[in-house]
Amino acid sequence: MLEFSQTHCVTICSVLVPAILIATSATIGLVFWQHPQQKINISAGVSALLAIALLLHVSSWFMIGVVAVQTYILICLAIVSLSVNTALVAASHALKT
Numbered sequence: 001m002l003e004f005s006q007t008h009c010v011t012i013c014s015v016l017v018p019a020i021l022i023a024t025s026a027t028i029g030l031v032f033w034q035h036p037q038q039k040i041n042i043s044a045g046v047s048a049l050l051a052i053a054l055l056l057h058v059s060s061w062f063m064i065g066v067v068a069v070q071t072y073i074l075i076c077l078a079i080v081s082l083s084v085n086t087a088l089v090a091a092s093h094a095l096k097t
Contacts, residue, residue, distance in 0.1 A: 005060040016054045017077065023047035024081045031092045040092050044085040051078040051085075 005012065027043040055078045058071050 002060045002063065005057050006064070009057075009061075012057050013054075013074065016050055016057065017074070020047060020050045020054065020077060020081050023050055024084055027085050027088050031088045031095075034095070037092060037096060040089060044089050047081055047085045051081040054078045 023043060024047050027040060027047055030040045030043055054074055058074045058078070061071055
């Protein structure tokens, strides 16, 4: 798995980064337009899975000793996505009650 991650790094990142941004934006939109809780949870779940996949991908680079600015930027993106989606799910529960 580590070899796959390192061999296809550009492809993995070029898919995961936009997908995370789109999924998180979709969750924001669903909360803003007050869609049903189930749709919000699914969107946040998809975004969380993508962010976790990115964290695992970046951790494979840390395992072999690659420490660069890009790795920290990608980690920050994943953590921000997870944080925003968690906050949105909590806020949507608060708005519904």
